[in-house]
Amino acid sequence: MHEFLQQTFSGLAAGAIYASLALALVMIYRATSLVNFAQGEMAMFSTYIAWTLVNAGLPFWAAFVLTLIVSFVGGMAIERVVIRPVENAPVLSAVVVTIGLLLIFNATAGWLYSYTVQEFPSPFPDRPVFGALMTTRDLGVIAVTLLMLALLFAFFRFTSTGLAMRAAAQNPESARLCGIRVGRMLAIGWGLAAAIGATAGIMVAPVLFLDPNMMGGVLLYAFTGALLGGITSPVGAVVGGLIVGVTENLVGTYLIPSQLKLTVALGLIILVLVFKPNGLFGTAIVRRV
Amino acid sequence: MTQNTAIIAGDAAAPAPAASLPRLAGRRWLAAAILIACAAAVPLGLSNYHVFELTMVMVYAIAVLGLNILTGYNGQISLGHGGFFAAGAYTAAILMHRYGVPYWATLPPAALVCFALGLLFGLPALRFEGPYLALVTLAMAVAMPQLLKYFGAWTGGQQGINLVKVQPPPGLGVGHDTWLYLLVLAVLILAMRVAANILNGRTGRAFVAIRDHPIAAEAMGIHAARYKTLAFGISTLFTGVAGALSAIVIGFVAPESFDLFLSLSFLVGSAVGGIVTIPGAIVGGLFIEFVPNLANDISDAAPWAVYGLAMLLFMYAMPRGVIGSLEHWFAWSKQKFR
Amino acid sequence: MPPILTLRGVKAYYGQSEVLHGIDVAVEEGGMTVLLGANGAGKTTALRAISGSVKREGEIVFAGQRVDRRSTEEIARLRIAHVPEGRGTFIGLTVEENLHLGGYTNAAQSRAGIARMYGYFPVLGLRRRQQAGALSGGEQQMLAIARALMMSPRLLLLDEPSFGLAPRIVEEIFVIVERIRRDERVSVLLVEQNASLALELADHAYLIETGSVVASGTAKSLADNPQVRRSYLGY
Numbered sequence A: 001m002h003e004f005l006q007q008t009f010s011g012l013a014a015g016a017i018y019a020s021l022a023l024a025l026v027m028i029y030r031a032t033s034l035v036n037f038a039q040g041e042m043a044m045f046s047t048y049i050a051w052t053l054v055n056a057g058l059p060f061w062a063a064f065v066l067t068l069i070v071s072f073v074g075g076m077a078i079e080r081v082v083i084r085p086v087e088n089a090p091v092l093s094a095v096v097v098t099i100g101l102l103l104i105f106n107a108t109a110g111w112l113y114s115y116t117v118q119e120f121p122s123p124f125p126d127r128p129v130f131g132a133l134m135t136t137r138d139l140g141v142i143a144v145t146l147l148m149l150a151l152l153f154a155f156f157r158f159t160s161t162g163l164a165m166r167a168a169a170q171n172p173e174s175a176r177l178c179g180i181r182v183g184r185m186l187a188i189g190w191g192l193a194a195a196i197g198a199t200a201g202i203m204v205a206p207v208l209f210l211d212p213n214m215m216g217g218v219l220l221y222a223f224t225g226a227l228l229g230g231i232t233s234p235v236g237a238v239v240g241g242l243i244v245g246v247t248e249n250l251v252g253t254y255l256i257p258s259q260l261k262l263t264v265a266l267g268l269i270i271l272v273l274v275f276k277p278n279g280l281f282g283t284a285i286v287r288r289v
Numbered sequence B: 001m002t003q004n005t006a007i008i009a010g011d012a013a014a015p016a017p018a019a020s021l022p023r024l025a026g027r028r029w030l031a032a033a034i035l036i037a038c039a040a041a042v043p044l045g046l047s048n049y050h051v052f053e054l055t056m057v058m059v060y061a062i063a064v065l066g067l068n069i070l071t072g073y074n075g076q077i078s079l080g081h082g083g084f085f086a087a088g089a090y091t092a093a094i095l096m097h098r099y100g101v102p103y104w105a106t107l108p109p110a111a112l113v114c115f116a117l118g119l120l121f122g123l124p125a126l127r128f129e130g131p132y133l134a135l136v137t138l139a140m141a142v143a144m145p146q147l148l149k150y151f152g153a154w155t156g157g158q159q160g161i162n163l164v165k166v167q168p169p170p171g172l173g174v175g176h177d178t179w180l181y182l183l184v185l186a187v188l189i190l191a192m193r194v195a196a197n198i199l200n201g202r203t204g205r206a207f208v209a210i211r212d213h214p215i216a217a218e219a220m221g222i223h224a225a226r227y228k229t230l231a232f233g234i235s236t237l238f239t240g241v242a243g244a245l246s247a248i249v250i251g252f253v254a255p256e257s258f259d260l261f262l263s264l265s266f267l268v269g270s271a272v273g274g275i276v277t278i279p280g281a282i283v284g285g286l287f288i289e290f291v292p293n294l295a296n297d298i299s300d301a302a303p304w305a306v307y308g309l310a311m312l313l314f315m316y317a318m319p320r321g322v323i324g325s326l327e328h329w330f331a332w333s334k335q336k337f338r
Numbered sequence C: 001m002p003p004i005l006t007l008r009g010v011k012a013y014y015g016q017s018e019v020l021h022g023i024d025v026a027v028e029e030g031g032m033t034v035l036l037g038a039n040g041a042g043k044t045t046a047l048r049a050i051s052g053s054v055k056r057e058g059e060i061v062f063a064g065q066r067v068d069r070r071s072t073e074e075i076a077r078l079r080i081a082h083v084p085e086g087r088g089t090f091i092g093l094t095v096e097e098n099l100h101l102g103g104y105t106n107a108a109q110s111r112a113g114i115a116r117m118y119g120y121f122p123v124l125g126l127r128r129r130q131q132a133g134a135l136s137g138g139e140q141q142m143l144a145i146a147r148a149l150m151m152s153p154r155l156l157l158l159d160e161p162s163f164g165l166a167p168r169i170v171e172e173i174f175v176i177v178e179r180i181r182r183d184e185r186v187s188v189l190l191v192e193q194n195a196s197l198a199l200e201l202a203d204h205a206y207l208i209e210t211g212s213v214v215a216s217g218t219a220k221s222l223a224d225n226p227q228v229r230r231s232y233l234g235y
Helices: A002-032 A039-055 A060-086 A091-113 A136-158 A160-170 A172-177 A182-208 A216-229 A234-255 A258-275 B003-009 B025-041 B048-073 B081-099 B103-125 B130-150 B176-200 B202-212 B214-219 B224-250 B260-273 B280-298 B303-317 B322-336 C043-051 C072-077 C095-102 C104-120 C122-126 C137-149 C167-184 C195-201 C219-224 C226-233
Strands: C005-014 C017-027 C032-036 C055-062 C080-083 C155-159 C187-192 C204-209 C212-218
Touching: A002 A039, A002 A136, A002 A160, A002 A182, A002 A216, A002 A234, A039 A060, A039 A091, A039 A182, A039 A216, A060 A091, A060 A182, A060 B303, A091 B260, A091 B303, A136 A160, A136 A182, A136 A234, A160 A172, A160 A182, A160 C095, A160 C104, A172 A182, A172 C072, A182 A216, A216 A234, A216 A258, A216 B130, A234 A258, A258 B130, B025 B176, B048 B081, B048 B176, B048 B202, B048 B224, B048 B260, B048 B280, B081 B103, B081 B130, B081 B224, B081 B260, B103 B130, B103 B224, B130 B260, B176 B202, B176 B224, B202 B214, B202 B224, B214 B224, B260 B280, B260 B303, B260 B322, B280 B303, B280 B322, C005 C043, C017 C032, C017 C043, C017 C187, C017 C204, C017 C212, C032 C043, C032 C195, C043 C055, C043 C072, C043 C080, C043 C155, C043 C187, C072 C080, C080 C137, C095 C104, C095 C137, C104 C122, C104 C137, C104 C167, C122 C137, C137 C155, C137 C167, C167 C187, C167 C195, C187 C195, C195 C219, C195 C226, C204 C219, C212 C219, C219 C226
Parallel strands: C032 C187, C032 C204, C080 C155, C155 C187
Antiparallel strands: C005 C017, C005 C055, C204 C212
């Protein structure tokens, strides 16, 4: 029983990171109906930026904030420069662009920072807590994720920019008629998603160790979590991410070790999707004829 | 237009069969025959390695053609075609290695196995759309290498299977590589012909109708579930045959070759060539085979970055793919300069 | 007084097809001008050309400025408010959020503006926290108009406000629109299929058929025009 709880909690901590990246995926999907396959690599690149800053002597939280700002601006720039040209093209073309972006970020990171695995500091000490049920690091990661979710919720609910972004995502034409610069809203969305991804990367680097291929598996689980929760629901993204984290951990511990773990975990989640093809919190797309 | 149409084809929703290119009337057969003869003559004067590369281009073209049928014409996205490619490859490899089946005889069983697999997959896939279908097919792509390693007794596990080199029939006077080139060329021509027949006929129209407006299609009596499942089966049949050919041509199969990146490459190849076209598959094959090598020549340090950049540039310049854009420009200029 | 809006030789395109073949329209400042015509004549397209929602050519001048090359957002910020065909409300957002969005470019006046809208349309005030999608057709139309008015527009483009609504509701809405026009001093360009109602309210009218203006003049003169009477007024 103790081990079960332990594995569940560490699954929640991993899940919190999947949830963060899932949140970024959902945000971009809501705005543009596009799955950003490069989200993980962008997060990885941001983490390298943080790593560079920390190595240059900056205290951790200063490096963290600076990285978030740089990632936000970078995300906006990517939307304007890389995604804008395929805004009105078939979505498949945009998907290919994100795949290309994935490769570019991955290769560039490998070129700039080499493929040597690096250590990355965690701001949270790794002490067991609650009778060794979880560690302070796990708690820290979960707390950061929840804080981010709360901030996002407040931003979208209570600020006019947040409202404008929701409007632009739902109905860009009507948003334009209100004078809302939809392009700018998209760019802000990508900026926010990049910043969220950066947070996920920074949270996971201490555990997975920093290398250019760090986020590959995380992206896969985040994508799964986002869909499980319902690709249009931010709350769903978080819940989905957490469930995926726990499932992955429990499957790995009790059912099948290592190799086949991924397959089985995915299989279970797809089984759930068979019964809820739009995810747990997703809304079915109502087609008017 | 539905989500699917917009995703795949933008405003070039209707399939543009070969007839959209300038009509050559009855002389079309002659032109085709000349083209084929030229293609068959290509290996003359090329090194064995280049012939091998071109053979792989055609193998990938057949695989991409399968994806075009499913995702382009029927609107069902698949990120898992690498898995079906692997299924075909391993079917051929196991038949050859364990049961001594001659290489050419492995193609029909591979086709059948992959067709059945596609039907089996297509049924539950009916429940899913858009990114959800993407995930389900992605799971296939991710699971395949792991399953291949797991069932090592059959598949040779991590090490893979080494196959006996194919001998060209004696008396024909062609080398090993040229013989395989001609074999794959023949299969490619057959595949394109079959695809054209299907896509330009009733079935193809049903596929497109379902992609563009599933509700209207059903209301007109098109059994969406049946056709969607069929599309899956046909698509995986093509890609599976390509996989079998790849095993024969390369002479080796291992789980590592059939990873997620392969599936993504097929998708990229489809998009670059033109996903709602048939000849686009060949362009896609060229892209998949040659651009990574070119990228390596351009940049030692970060070749994959150059490959990624190439994807971006192709999509900016020709969002409908090379052939798709050509067909679009033909149609546009026909209207403009009437 | 010069017209607040003039269109000269305006063409519009859907893809390659030209659907407006060079129309000339003028909207008097402070007045109501109506575009009449059958389904598919091009009336909605004309409004979309003005608000920049469709590919267009030709000269469009608003309050002395050329706007035919501007983007939709820029035109909206010049205080041309377009209530589109189908209302264009944000159905996933609440009534009050919809109004806030209307006031997006005018944040300082937002609160006062919303209060004024609830004054014109009390039913919206009652439903302020409900999702716009849950409102009835008439209420959604009111919301769409209120949303546009939140922009303190100088020109209001109204596309078929009577569409799909019961006659009693339509009357109610038009009474409010008329009141707003006077109180807020807004110029109105109205598109309507319901010719008799529109001609009662409007000062000037244009008749559009298959993308061209075929008749224009005061509303009264068009109402008396025998051709118009036969084709559109039923007698």
